Amino acid sequence: MAAASILLETTARPPLPLLAAVLGLGGLLLADALRPGPGDAGAPASGPSAVRPSGAASAGSRPEVPPPDLAARRAARERLITLGGSTYLDSLFLVSDSAVRRWGDGDDPIRYAFDGGHPEGWHPAYADEVREAIGRWAPAPRRLAEVPDTGAADVVVSWVPQFAFRRAGQTDLFWDSRGAIYRARVILALRSEHGQPLPREARVAVAMHEIGHVMGLPHSADSVDAMYEATRVDAPSARDRRTLRLLYDLPLGLLREPRR
Numbered sequence: 001m002a003a004a005s006i007l008l009e010t011t012a013r014p015p016l017p018l019l020a021a022v023l024g025l026g027g028l029l030l031a032d033a034l035r036p037g038p039g040d041a042g043a044p045a046s047g048p049s050a051v052r053p054s055g056a057a058s059a060g061s062r063p064e065v066p067p068p069d070l071a072a073r074r075a076a077r078e079r080l081i082t083l084g085g086s087t088y089l090d091s092l093f094l095v096s097d098s099a100v101r102r103w104g105d106g107d108d109p110i111r112y113a114f115d116g117g118h119p120e121g122w123h124p125a126y127a128d129e130v131r132e133a134i135g136r137w138a139p140a141p142r143r144l145a146e147v148p149d150t151g152a153a154d155v156v157v158s159w160v161p162q163f164a165f166r167r168a169g170q171t172d173l174f175w176d177s178r179g180a181i182y183r184a185r186v187i188l189a190l191r192s193e194h195g196q197p198l199p200r201e202a203r204v205a206v207a208m209h210e211i212g213h214v215m216g217l218p219h220s221a222d223s224v225d226a227m228y229e230a231t232r233v234d235a236p237s238a239r240d241r242r243t244l245r246l247l248y249d250l251p252l253g254l255l256r257e258p259r260r
């Protein structure tokens with residue numbers, strides 16, 4: 001199957017200075033790091049450098065995304081001009097080469113399942129937290145529905161004790177040549193990279209953020225959004241929801257004029 005896979009937050013990044021300039025991230029370029037709240041002791045508020053796992057990414061070739069027809073592309077660009085300023089979709093186009101990347105249209109739910117192998121210290125309540133995180137996005141343009149079998153799932157959620165670097169969650173996305181996401185893998189940590197158990201509200205916030213990535217959302221540069229890299233919010237913001245709606249209102253594929 002002609003497909004591209006990407007570790008969303010560690011490959012296919014534009015050069016960091018460019019990303020920082022566009023997103024206004026300054027020194028905070030940690031992928032899905034967890035920003036400690038005032039009550040959390042011991043962890044730095046921001047790390048000194050971007051961190052990336054070695055060898056974890058399956059860097060596929062850039063997908064050849066066919067453009068939608070000219071009229072649709074023009075209409076989409078007009079929508080972007082009208083509404084784009086109140087969203088953060090530009091952050092997606094920066095890494096996707098101006099391609100709209102999301103699940104395809106349809107009424108079927110996106111099926112998700114929990115991986116059966118759990119690290120020590122895992123508790124069934126953690127699965128409930130993910131369900132809760134999914135619920136906080138509702139109503140979303142595409143519904144997510146739990147299935148018992150990972151073999152029948154489009155999205156598989158698993159846990160690790162902790163990441164070896166400053167990260168609390170990770171989402172890998174897979175999409176086809178149209179730019180339609182068809183599979184996702186979410187990995188959530190039980191503890192910080194220092195081994196401290198993550199508090200419940202942090203686990204839910206990270207799960208909510210990763211579910212945003214599952215649906216195709218990019219990062220936001222604003223800390224009030226669930227898609228801020230070091231998120232701590234307990235619900236998607238109005239801007240998160242606007243961005244998600246706009247993403248699913250736009251046609252899949254390239255928005256820019258094809259290169260000659």
Ligand SMILES: [Zn+2]
Nearest residue numbers: 009031032229
């Ligand atoms: Zn993220």
